[in-house]
Amino acid sequence: xxxxxxxxxxxxxxxxxxxxxxxxxxxxxxxxxxxxxxxxxxxxxxxxxxxxxxxxxxxxxxxxxxxxxxxxxxxxxxxxxxxxxxxxxxxxxxxxxxxxxxxxxxxxxxxxxxxxxxxxxxxxxxxxxxxxxxxxxxxxxxxxxxxxxxxxxxxxxxxxxxxxxxxxxxxxxxxxxxxxxxxxxxxxxxxxxxxxxxxxxxxxxxxxxxxxxxxxxxxxxxxxxxxxxxxxxxxxxxxxxxxxxxxxxxxxxxxxxxxxxxxxxxx
Ligand SMILES: Nc1nc2c(ncn2[C@@H]2O[C@H](COP(=O)(O)OP(=O)(O)OP(=O)(O)O)[C@@H](O)[C@H]2O)c(=O)[nH]1
Numbered sequence: 297x298x299x300x301x302x303x304x305x306x307x308x309x310x311x312x313x314x315x316x317x318x319x320x321x322x323x324x325x326x327x328x329x330x331x332x333x334x335x336x337x338x339x340x341x342x343x344x345x346x347x348x349x350x351x352x353x354x355x356x357x358x359x360x361x362x363x364x365x366x367x368x369x370x371x372x373x374x375x376x377x378x379x380x381x382x383x384x385x386x387x388x389x390x391x392x393x394x395x396x397x398x399x400x401x402x403x404x405x406x407x408x409x410x411x412x413x414x415x416x417x418x419x420x421x422x423x424x425x426x427x428x429x430x431x432x433x434x435x436x437x438x439x440x441x442x443x444x445x446x447x448x449x450x451x452x453x454x455x456x457x458x459x460x461x462x463x464x465x466x467x468x469x470x471x472x473x474x475x476x477x478x479x480x481x482x483x484x485x486x487x488x489x490x491x492x493x494x495x496x497x498x499x500x501x502x503x504x505x506x507x508x509x510x511x512x513x514x515x516x517x518x519x520x521x522x523x524x525x526x527x528x529x530x531x532x533x534x535x536x537x538x539x540x541x542x543x544x545x546x547x548x549x550x551x552x553x554x555x556x557x558x559x560x561x562x563x
Contacts, residue, residue: 402452403459406473411481414471415532418485422526429485430492430525431532433539434462434499436478437518437551446510454508454517461506465499481536489525489556496521496554504552518552525557 308330317323398410406414418429436442436458443451455478462472466482475481482499484492500519507514522542526535538557546555 400459400474403456403474405459405463405480406471408473408475411471411473411475411483412532414483415536418483419526419532421485422528427486428488428525429483430487430489430523431484431535431539432482432492432496432521432523433475433536433543434480434482434496434519434521435543435547437520437547439478442515442517446513446515450508450510450515454515457506457508458503458517458519461502462499465502466495470495481539487525489523492523492525493554493556496523500552500554520546520551521554522546523554523556 308326311317311320312323312327312330398407398413399405400407415431418427421427422429436454439451439454442454455474458480459472459474462480462482466472466484469485470487471483473481473483482496484495487495500521503517503519506517508517509515520543522539522545524535524538524542526532530538542555542557546553549555
């Protein structure tokens with residue numbers, strides 16, 4: 297096609313330049329047509345140039361827009377990653393705070409606060425569904441003399457060891473916590489006093505078998521415990537008082553033993 301055009305153009309210019317065709321009546325209209333054609337060809341050429349320039353400009357703009365969008369996307373991804381990390385950190389922090397506010401730092405057992413929370417819930421369950429529960433107060437025997445003889449540090453490890461045994465001996469639904477100092481409380485849902493006494497007898501035996509190492513010595517430890525089953529119309533504090541009283545009876549009875557409230561209020 298291009299070749300055909302070129303040979304046609306060559307023939308037209310040849311004809312227009314040919315002196316023998318000077319008088320040809322078609323020469324003038326052909327000359328005007330040729331001039332018109334060339335003008336049109338120039339315009340088309342210019343338009344096509346402009347169109348090319350516009351296209352490459354649009355392409356450039358498109359490229360820079362894509363780059364800008366990609367950059368913004370990368371920044372957004374970064375912000376999302378930071379936000380994820382921040383949220384995880386806050387969750388861990390909350391978890392650690394919750395753990396610290398509900399657990400004892402030395403033994404890792406539930407602290408008094410968590411025990412009271414659960415005691416309240418069990419009391420509510422008792423009122424609503426008449427589900428029984430018992431509690432046991434445990435106290436390490438002659439703990440002061442262990443501290444005095446072997447030092448506070450050993451006393452601390454003895455408490456940690458006792459906590460480990462307690463945790464291992466109770467059932468999944470029971471909750472054992474440090475009530476304070478060398479005193480522990482075990483909350484036993486769905487448990488009557490006689491069943492609680494069996495659990496505590498097992499715990500007492502396991503602690504008696506514990507041998508805490510102190511340099512060359514092996515220190516043996518015993519506990520006394522008072523058990524009380526929650527009674528209708530009673531508050532949980534009253535049940536604790538009953539268990540405390542039974543604990544006193546066990547101590548007075550010679551230590552390393554259990555006593556159950558209401559069956560042992562002999563003094
Ligand atoms: N090492 C250590 N000792 C503690 C901790 N909390 C309380 N104690 C000690 O536990 C001892 C309790 O002593 P007492 O209340 O006299 O009772 P006890 O010597 O165990 O005698 P009984 O309970 O009558 O058998 C005190 O000397 C407290 O200082 C603790 O976290 N770590």
